[in-house]
Amino acid sequence: MQRPLLVSGFMGTGKSTVSRLVAEWCGRPLVDLDAEIEREAGVPIAELFATRGEPAFRLLEREALDRVLGRTDAPVVALGGGALLQRGTRLDAIDRGVVVTLDASVEEILKRTAGSDRPLLQAGDPRVRVEQLLAERKLAYAECHGRVSTTGRSPEDVARDVVALWRRDPIGVASGEASYAVDVGAGIAVERLPGLLRGASLGLLVTDRNVQSHHGDSVENGMEQSGVRTATVVLDPGEEHKNTASLERIWSAALAAQADRKSRFVALGGGVVSDVAGFAAATWMRGVSWICVPTTLLSMVDASVGGKTAIDLKTAKNAVGAFWQPSAVLCDTAHLGTEPARGYASALAEVVKTAIIGDPDLLSFVEQHPKEVRAKDAAVVAEVVRRSIRVKARVVSLDEREDGLRATLNLGHTVGHALEAYGGYGKLRHGEAVSLGLVAALRVGERLGLTEKAVSDRCILALRVLGLPVELSSQPLARAVDLIGHDKKRAGKNVRFVVARSVGQVDLVDLPLDELRGHVVSLAS
Numbered sequence: 001m002q003r004p005l006l007v008s009g010f011m012g013t014g015k016s017t018v019s020r021l022v023a024e025w026c027g028r029p030l031v032d033l034d035a036e037i038e039r040e041a042g043v044p045i046a047e048l049f050a051t052r053g054e055p056a057f058r059l060l061e062r063e064a065l066d067r068v069l070g071r072t073d074a075p076v077v078a079l080g081g082g083a084l085l086q087r088g089t090r091l092d093a094i095d096r097g098v099v100v101t102l103d104a105s106v107e108e109i110l111k112r113t114a115g116s117d118r119p120l121l122q123a124g125d126p127r128v129r130v131e132q133l134l135a136e137r138k139l140a141y142a143e144c145h146g147r148v149s150t151t152g153r154s155p156e157d158v159a160r161d162v163v164a165l166w167r168r169d170p171i172g173v174a175s176g177e178a179s180y181a182v183d184v185g186a187g188i189a190v191e192r193l194p195g196l197l198r199g200a201s202l203g204l205l206v207t208d209r210n211v212q213s214h215h216g217d218s219v220e221n222g223m224e225q226s227g228v229r230t231a232t233v234v235l236d237p238g239e240e241h242k243n244t245a246s247l248e249r250i251w252s253a254a255l256a257a258q259a260d261r262k263s264r265f266v267a268l269g270g271g272v273v274s275d276v277a278g279f280a281a282a283t284w285m286r287g288v289s290w291i292c293v294p295t296t297l298l299s300m301v302d303a304s305v306g307g308k309t310a311i312d313l314k315t316a317k318n319a320v321g322a323f324w325q326p327s328a329v330l331c332d333t334a335h336l337g338t339e340p341a342r343g344y345a346s347a348l349a350e351v352v353k354t355a356i357i358g359d360p361d362l363l364s365f366v367e368q369h370p371k372e373v374r375a376k377d378a379a380v381v382a383e384v385v386r387r388s389i390r391v392k393a394r395v396v397s398l399d400e401r402e403d404g405l406r407a408t409l410n411l412g413h414t415v416g417h418a419l420e421a422y423g424g425y426g427k428l429r430h431g432e433a434v435s436l437g438l439v440a441a442l443r444v445g446e447r448l449g450l451t452e453k454a455v456s457d458r459c460i461l462a463l464r465v466l467g468l469p470v471e472l473s474s475q476p477l478a479r480a481v482d483l484i485g486h487d488k489k490r491a492g493k494n495v496r497f498v499v500a501r502s503v504g505q506v507d508l509v510d511l512p513l514d515e516l517r518g519h520v521v522s523l524a525s
Contacts, residue, residue, distance in 0.1 A: 001026065001028075001074060001166050001167055001169065002074055002169070003074060003096065003097045003098050003169065004068060004069060004071065004074050004075050004076075004077055004096070004097040004098070005019075005022065005028075005074070005075075005076045005077065005097065005098050005100065005162070005166045006077045006079055006084075006093055006097045006098065006099045006100070007019045007022075007076065007077065007078050007079060007100055007102060007162065008079045008081075008083065008084055008099055008100065008101045008102070008141065008144060009079075009081065009101050009102035009103060009104075009141065010081050010102075010103075010104070010109060010130075010133070010134060010137065010141070011081045011109065011113055012104060012108070012109040012110075012111075012112035012113040013102035013103060013104040013109065013112075013150050014102055014104070014112075014150045014155060014158060015078045015079065015081075015102055016032060016078045017155045018078075018102065018150070018155055018158050018159050018162060019032070019076050019077070019078035020078075021155055021156065021159040022076050022159050022162055022163055022166070023075070023076040025159065025163060026076070026163065026166075028073070028074060028075055028076050029073055029075040029076070030075065030076050030078070031068055031075045031076070031077045031078070032077075032078045033061065033064055033065060033068070033077060033078060033079050033080055033083060034078075034080045036064050036068075037057070037060050037061060037064050040060070040064070041060060045057070045080075048060070058082065058085075058086065061080060061082075061083050062086065062089050065077075065079075065083060065089065065093065066092075069092070069093065069096045069097055077097075081133075081137075082137070084099070084140055084143075085137060085140050087140075087143075090140060090143055090174065091143075091174055091394070091397050091398065094143065094144065094145065094172040094174055094397070095172075095390070095393075095394055098145050098165070098166050098169060098170070098172075099143075099144040099145050099172065100144060100145060100146055100147070100148060100162050100165055100166070101141045101142075101144040101146070101147045101148070102147075102148055102149075102150050102158070103141070103147055103148065103149045103150065103151070104149070104150045104151045105151045106127065106130055106131060106134070108150070108151045108152075109130055110126060110127060110130060113126070113130075114126075138177070139176050139177065142176060142177045142179050143172075143174040143175070143176065143179045143397075144172065144179065145165065145170050145172040145181045146165045146170070146181060148161045148162055148165070168181075168183055170182055170183050171183075171184070171386065171389050171390055171393050172393065172397075173305060173306075173325070173329075173393045173396055173397060174393075174397035175307070175325050175396070175397065175400055178307075178325040179325075180325060180326060180327055180328050180329065181328060181329075182304070182305060182328075182329040182331060182389050182393065183328075183329070183330050183331065184300075184331040184333065184382060184385050184386050184389065185331075185332070185333060185382065186332065186333050186334040186378065186382075187332060187334055188330050188331075188332050189215075189218075189219060189222065189268075189293050189330045189332035189335070190218055190219065190221070190222035191222075192328070192330055193219065193222040193223055193225075193226065193266070193291070193293075193330070194222060194223070194225040194226040195226070196226075196264075196291055196327070196328050197223055197226035197228045197264055197266075197291075198226050198227070198228065199262075200226075200228050200262055200263060200264040200289075201228070201229070201259075201260055201262040201263050202228065202229050202230070202231065202257055202258070202259050202260070202262075202263040202264070203223045203226065203228045203229070203230040203231075203263075203264055203266055204230070204231050204232075204233065204250075204253065204254055204257060204259055204263060204264070204265045204266065205219065205220060205223060205230065205231070205232040205233070205266045205268060206232075206233050206235065206250055206265060206266065206267050206268065206269075206273060206276070206277035206280070207219075207232070207233075207234055207235070207267075207268040207269050207273060208234065208235045208236065208237040208241075208269050208270075208272070208273055209234055209235070209236060209237055210237045211237075211268055211269045211270070211273070211295050212232075212234050214295075214335075214338040215268065215295060215335060215338070216232070216234075216268070219266070219268050219293065220232060223266065228264075229257075231253060231256075231257035231259075232253075233249055233250055233253035235249060235250075235269075235272075235273065235276065237269075237272070238272065238425075238426075239272055239312070239425035239426070239430070240424070240425055240426065241272065242272045242275055242276055242310075242311050242312050243311050243312060243313075244311060246276050246311070247276055247279060247280055247283075247311055250265075250276065250277060250280035250284075251280060251283075251284065254280070254284050259284065259285070259288070260285065261285045261286075261287075261288055262288075263284075263285075263288050264288065264289045264290065264291060264327070265277055265278075265280065265281040265284075265288060265289075265290035265291070266290065266291045266293060267281075267290060267291070267292050267293060267326075268293045268295060269293075269294075269295055269296075269299070270294065270295060270296040270298060270299045270303070270343075271294075271296070271298055271299040271302065271303035271430070273299075274292050274294060274299055274303045274304060274309075275303060275308075275309055275310050275311065275318070275321070276309075276311060277290060277309075278290055278292070278307070278309030278324055278326065279309035279310055279311060279320075279321050279322060279324070281309075281324060282309055282322040282324030283322070287324065289326075289327040290324075290326050290327065291326055291327060291328045291329075291330065292304045292326040292328070292329045292330070293329075293330045293332065294329070294331055294335075295332075295335040295336075295338075295339070296335075296336070296339050296343055296344070296347060297336055297339065297343075297344050297347035297348070297351075297381075297385070298343065298346070298347035298350055298430060298431055300331045300333075300336075300385050300388075300389070301347065301350050301351055301354060301384075301385060301388035301389060301392070302347075302350045302388075302392070304326075304329045304331065304389075305329060305389055305392045305393055305396060306325075306392060306396040306400075306406075306409075307323045307324050307325035307326065307396075307400070308321065308323060308402075309321050309322055309323070309324050310322075312425070315421045315483060316421075317417050317420065317421055317425075323400065323401055325400075331385055331389070333378065333381055333382050333385060336376060336381060337376070342429060343429060343431075344376065345374065345431070345466065345467050345468065346429040346430065346431025346432045346434075346435070346468065347431045348366075348373065348374075348431065348463075348466045348467075348468060349412070349431040349432070349434040349435035349438060349463060349466075349468050350388070350431060350434060351366060351384055351388050352366065352435075352438065352459060352462050352463055352466070352468075353409075353411050353412050353434060353438055354387075354388045354391045354392065355387075355388075355391075355503065356411060356438075356459055356500050356503055356504070356506065357391060357395070357408055357409065357411055357504075357506050358391040358394065358395065358504060359387055359388075359390070359391050359504065360503045360504040361387075362384070362387040362388065362391070363458075363459070363462060363503055365383065365384070365387070366384065366462060366466070367462055367465075370465045370466060373466065374466065374467060392409065395408065395409055404508070407496055407498065407508055408498050408506045408507075408508065410498055411438065411441055411498040411500065411506055412434045412435075412437035412438035412439075412440070412441045412498075413434060413437055413498075414437065414441070414484060414495060414497060414498070414516075415436065415437040415440040415441065415477075415480075415481075415484070415520055416430075416433040416434040416435075416436060416437025416438070416440075417433065417437070417483075418437075418480045418481060418482075418483040418484050419433045419436055419437065419475060419476075419477075419480045420433035421480070421483050422476060422479060422480035422483055431468070432468065432469050435463050435468035435469055435470060436469055436470070436472060436475060438459065438460075438463065439460055439463070439470050439472055439523075440472060440477075440520055440523055441497070441498060441499060441500070442455070442456035442459055442460065442500060443456060443472075443523050444497070444499070444516070444519045444520065444523070445499035445500055445501075447519055448499065448509065448519075450499045450500075450501055450507070450509070451499055451500050451501065452502070455500060455501075455502055455503060456500075458503070459500070459503070472523045472524055473524055473525070475524065477520055477521055477523060477524040478521050478524060481517045481520050481521055482517075484513065484516065484517065484520070493512055493513050493514075494510045494511060494512055494513065495510070495511055495513055495516055496508050496509070496510055497509050497510075497511045497516060
């Protein structure tokens, strides 16, 4: 509960009452944003609307919200119904605070607002106006950390749900009506799964043989606590099994279990399991919901967030897939205790990549705690996971389908994927390949005059200290470079290549394939 709690929702949903209860119970300051605006403007909200218009009011509202989000005492904030309508403001609030949307039925809203002087209900039939506004704000209210219904419930019951959500301190991924929260912590998988499965017709657990032996029983027991019928499919482990055969095994298990459109898949495993299970969920009955429970560091900081699901096709990595957001992500850091050392260490390349893209403080944190990071210190690892996911959540929320900004998450992956594929996905772990790809991207950036050598040297040193491979001279770059042509970011004879201008600032440049190949091959000498 270190971030402000922002209680959002339509007028009449109980924001002021619930916010007051939560603030009292938790001993936190209470801020009514409308009251703050009235105090600063010196006139009531209705008069502001009448004399200055809604655009001027929204500007004052955004300025007041920005000041509240900058407070260090983590207050409880009751928002006006339209405070988060502007998406830039909403994404900032989701990143810096915990946003809870209160919902109520149209009938409940009309009953609670009857006889009020609310400006937006003064014109025309109130029911028609409420229905119109709710439809207009549907996506805005969906983008939050969690929703709580207030219809037919006491303010105390609602407040308890809100406090529980705030205590979780989830990371929000804004994706319209497909928005979801990412929880990070030890033991949260079994704790949260029963509630997340309730209402489903079937819970289909997808895992692999290695993960099943360590965590299968506890997760299956947690799923059964929901009272929902469950089934399990166990895949062969490894990138070489991220293929159509594994996909068909999931489909066949779903068919045997009579899975319908109300079924919910649960992906328990690393990036391979989440990629295949997520793609299976995207294609079963034209799309069913799924929950991602990553068990490796790589899958937590990379594959679990963003809804990119896929399988490999021969040497073309992630060539066939779909964007299909999970309904929830549970990063149970206790699962990392059973992850093999090599897999855990290789995943740290994605952490460094994430820091370079959007969090200079994360790179500094890793540089200051390399021993604790490598030793899986619980508190340090939790911080690394949260920070990494927060960066990815910000990027994904702004660019769900990789139209531009999201492509920056591929820093180091163009050359990394080529090396990984050349080795048959077995010689190098994904993170090891990304580490080498990062070195290549940084050095190519230098050759293009876009990356300062000091930036490259710092980032490469961080990779080296974490035990990751950084020597390109021993890699088969001249042979692997031809596989760059299979990169999904290729457009004709060009590749969108990600370069680092500084730690925290990356750019996309269009490079001719032949020019990029020439730069990469020269790095081996």
